[in-house]
Structure formats: structure tokens, C-alpha cells
Amino acid sequence: MLILWVMRLLLLALLLLISGAYAWQWALNQLNAPMPLTSEEEVYWLKPGDGLYQVADELKQRGWFAYPELLVWHKRLLQPGGTIKTGEYAVRKGTSALELVEMLHKGKVLEYRVTLVEGFTFKQFLQTLHAEPKLKKTLAGVSDGAIMERIGATGEHPEGRFFPDTYTYHASMTDLDILKQSYQRMQQTLEQAWAGRQPNLPYKNAYEALIMASIIEKETGVASEREQIAGVFVRRLQKGMRLQTDPTVIYGLGERFKGNLTRQHLREPTPYNTYTINGLPPTPIAMPGKASLYAAVNPAEGKALYFVASGDGGHVFSNNLNEHNNAVQRYLRKLRENKAEASDEEQQ
Numbered sequence: 001m002l003i004l005w006v007m008r009l010l011l012l013a014l015l016l017l018i019s020g021a022y023a024w025q026w027a028l029n030q031l032n033a034p035m036p037l038t039s040e041e042e043v044y045w046l047k048p049g050d051g052l053y054q055v056a057d058e059l060k061q062r063g064w065f066a067y068p069e070l071l072v073w074h075k076r077l078l079q080p081g082g083t084i085k086t087g088e089y090a091v092r093k094g095t096s097a098l099e100l101v102e103m104l105h106k107g108k109v110l111e112y113r114v115t116l117v118e119g120f121t122f123k124q125f126l127q128t129l130h131a132e133p134k135l136k137k138t139l140a141g142v143s144d145g146a147i148m149e150r151i152g153a154t155g156e157h158p159e160g161r162f163f164p165d166t167y168t169y170h171a172s173m174t175d176l177d178i179l180k181q182s183y184q185r186m187q188q189t190l191e192q193a194w195a196g197r198q199p200n201l202p203y204k205n206a207y208e209a210l211i212m213a214s215i216i217e218k219e220t221g222v223a224s225e226r227e228q229i230a231g232v233f234v235r236r237l238q239k240g241m242r243l244q245t246d247p248t249v250i251y252g253l254g255e256r257f258k259g260n261l262t263r264q265h266l267r268e269p270t271p272y273n274t275y276t277i278n279g280l281p282p283t284p285i286a287m288p289g290k291a292s293l294y295a296a297v298n299p300a301e302g303k304a305l306y307f308v309a310s311g312d313g314g315h316v317f318s319n320n321l322n323e324h325n326n327a328v329q330r331y332l333r334k335l336r337e338n339k340a341e342a343s344d345e346e347q348q
Contacts, residue, residue, distance in 0.1 A: 031071065034094045035064040044089045045171070046104055052084065055104065065097040085109065088134075088171045109170040116182060118164040118289035119217045121251075125162055125182075125287065129175040136174040150176055151183050160214045160284025162186055189290055197297035202237040213296040214284035218247035222314040226291055230299035232307055232317065241305065243274040251285035311335065 046055065056068030065071060084101070087109030091100060112134050116125050122144065130137060139147055144158050153161065163185035167178050193213075194206040203209045212233060220226050233243055249265055250257050252272030257265075266273070272281040288296075304317035306324035311334040318324035 031098045032096045034096055035059070035091070035100070037064070037091065037093045037095075039093070041090055041092045043110065044091050044100065046084060046086050046089065048086045048172070050084075050086075052101070055084065055101065059097060059100075071097050071101065086172050109172070111168050111170055113166050113168055114178060115166045116162065116164045116178075116287065118292070119286050120164065121286050122158040122160075122162065125179075126175075129178055132169075132175075134171045135169060135178070136172070138174045138176050139179075147176075147179070151180055153183065157283045160186075160210050160287060162287055163189055164287045164289050186287075189293060193290075193293040193297050196294075198299070201297065201299075202234060203297075208280055209296045210288070210293070211280045211284045213288035213292040214286045215243070215245055215247060215281075216295050217288040217292040218286050219245060220292065221309075223291065225315055226295035227298065227300035228302070228304065228317055229307065229315070230295040231302050232304050234299045235303075235305055237279065239305070240278070242276075242278060243280070245274050248272045248274045248281050248285055252281070 050058075052072055053068075056065070056071045059065040059071070060068045084104035085107035087107070089100070089103055089108065090110050091103075095103075112132070114128065114132050114135065116128060120128070126139065129135060130140065142150075145154075148154060148156050148158055148161075162179060162182040165182070165185060167181055169178060190206055190210055194209060197203075197209065201209070203212065212230070215233065216226055216230050219229050233245070236243055246261055249268075249270075249272065250261060252270035253265060253268075266275045269276050271277065272285065274281060302317075303319045306318040306321065306327075307315040308318075308324065308327050308331050310316050311331055316327040316331070318327055
């Protein structure tokens with residue numbers, strides 16, 4: 001009799017073991033099966049505050065995984081601890097529920113890129129960030145001063161303080177996050193450039209070099225001319241000559257500038273009109289890139305004190321006013337010839 005009961009218990013244990021193994025295999029099959037996505041790739045958004053329970057429930061609602069409790073208990077029992085990270089995730093066809101949860105734990109969020117262009121003003125930087133559809137907007141209607149305060153640069157003028165580059169972000173980031181990165185990059189790059197500057201430059205501090213770099217950025221049409229342009233401006237400062245550079249005048253006019261710089265504009269006194277003021281303007285006029293920063297502190301040697309557009313994107317550099325006036329006349333003559341040729345082509 002006892003032997004019979006033992007045999008029955010062993011048989012029951014065997015059946016339970018077989019059933020458990022079958023159930024375990026079934027569970028693993030469900031967890032590792034490709035989710036039935038309707039396209040080759042879909043975006044899953046993990047909202048702030050959502051945990052594993054919310055994830056499992058949303059997968060069920062989407063029709064991606066029918067057993068949310070199974071997913072939760074599997075992760076709780078076999079992979080306890082760890083956090084899932086907010087953001088957007090690219091879920092490709094063939095991804096299982098377990099693989100998705102692993103992505104959430106690793107924080108492999110979708111990344112986007114935004115390019116802040118060299119020579120842009122602070123206003124244009126803000127417009128660029130505002131146009132990014134995946135970037136959270138927190139600065140609309142916020143004053144420049146308040147923005148700088150949020151960055152941790154209270155009292156600083158924003159122009160020129162941000163480094164133009166391509167920045168990577170994800171959907172949980174804000175426009176302020178990008179500006180903070182850009183600000184720190186400019187601080188570091190300017191510090192490095194200033195540390196490697198030539199001796200006897202006419203700048204009181206690194207900020208004046210930043211102002212000069214912004215002017216070089218706006219004046220340069222051909223990259224190879226940056227150091228030459230820097231050399232002209234540095235020599236003019238050293239000789240007490242006015243810089244007489246159009247981009248500063250245009251910046252000082254602000255929205256009043258409509259694309260045509262007139263003689264009246266050049267005579268109009270503003271803090272940025274380098275035809276009427278001595279030395280540098282009070283702030284940068286744009287965001288200079290690394291090359292312009294280094295040109296400002298490492299200008300090319302030479303005697304040129306003037307330059308004018310050549311008509312092909314570059315400039316003609318002159319050592320004296322007579323040479324410069326001749327170069328200006330050649331440039332104006334070329335403009336007239338180009339205009340006449342364009343007119344003839346239109347009439348044909």
C-alpha cells in the first residue's frame with residue numbers, strides 16, 4: 001500500500017514538473033515572440049513617471065503583447081532592480097516584448113540633431129531651436145536676460161556666447177538644455193583660443209577677442225581669408241583707425257535694416273557703427289565658429305589696412321587708401337558689368 005502511494009506521489013510530481021516545464025516554455029515563447037507591429041518601425045514613447053506596469057498595459061492596448069502580468073512578473077523575478085528611462089524608442093519589426101523592455105532599461109532613446117549655424121545671431125539660434133519639432137520649448141516669450149540667468153550667466157549679453165555646432169538631443173530634452181551645452185562649448189573654446197593667443201594683441205581680455213571673432217565671422221566669405229581679415233582689423237586697432245566694417249552697422253540697425261546699406265546708415269550714430277565709433281563695438285554681433293576665434297587671436301602678419309569684395313566671394317587686400325580706392329572702383333565696375341550682362345540676358 002505504501003509503495004502504491006509513493007508511486008502516485010512520484011507520478012504527480014512528474015506531471016507537475018512536466019506541466020511546469022511546459023508552462024515555462026510557453027511563457028518564454030510568448031515573451032520572446034516578435035510583437036505584431038503594423039509597420040517596419042514604430043515609435044514607442046515612454047512618458048515621464050511611467051513604470052513597468054504602465055509599459056506592459058500599453059503594450060496590451062496596442063495589441064503588441066497580450067499578457068502584461070507575465071511581462072511584469074518575469075522582469076520582477078529574473079531581473080529585479082534597474083530603472084526604465086523616459087523618451088522615444090524606435091521599435092523595429094521582429095522586436096519582442098522582452099527586447100523592448102531591455103531597450104527601456106538601457107535608455108536607447110531616439111536621437112535627433114539640430115545645427116546652430118556659424119554667423120547666426122542669438123535671435124536666429126532661438127528661432128532654430130523653436131523650429132525643432134521634437135525639442136521641448138521652454139523659452140518662448142522669455143527675455144534674453146532671463147535666459148542667461150537660467151543658464152547661470154546672469155548679466156551677460158547673449159550675443160556671441162554660444163558655440164555654433166551640431167547638437168544631438170532626444171525628445172525629453174529642452175531648448176534650454178541645448179543652449180547650456182552650446183554656452184559651455186563656447187566658454188571652453190574661447191578659453192583655449194585665448195590661452196594660445198599671439199603676444200601684443202590690442203584686446204583687454206578674452207571677451208574683446210570674442211567680439212573681434214564675431215566680426216571676422218560675418219566678414220569672411222572664403223575660409224582661407226580669416227587670418228588676413230583678422231590681421232587688417234588688428235592693425236587698424238593698433239594704429240587707432242576705426243574698423244569701418246559693414247556687418248557691425250547692420251547689426252546696430254537691427255530690424256530696420258532691409259537689405260540695402262546706405263550712406264545715411266554709415267553716418268548714423270549707434271554703439272555698433274564702427275564708421276563713427278573708435279575701437280570695438282560693445283558686444284559680439286554673431287556667433288563665431290572655432291576658426292574665427294583662432295583667427296582673432298592669431299591674425300596673419302602683413303601691412304594691409306583695407307579690404308573690399310573682389311566680386312567672386314573673396315576680397316582684395318590693400319596696404320594704403322589709394323590702392324583700396326582703386327580696388328573699390330574695380331569692384332563697382334565689375335558689379336555694373338554683371339548687372340548689364342544680366343539685363344541683356346533677360347531681354348534675349
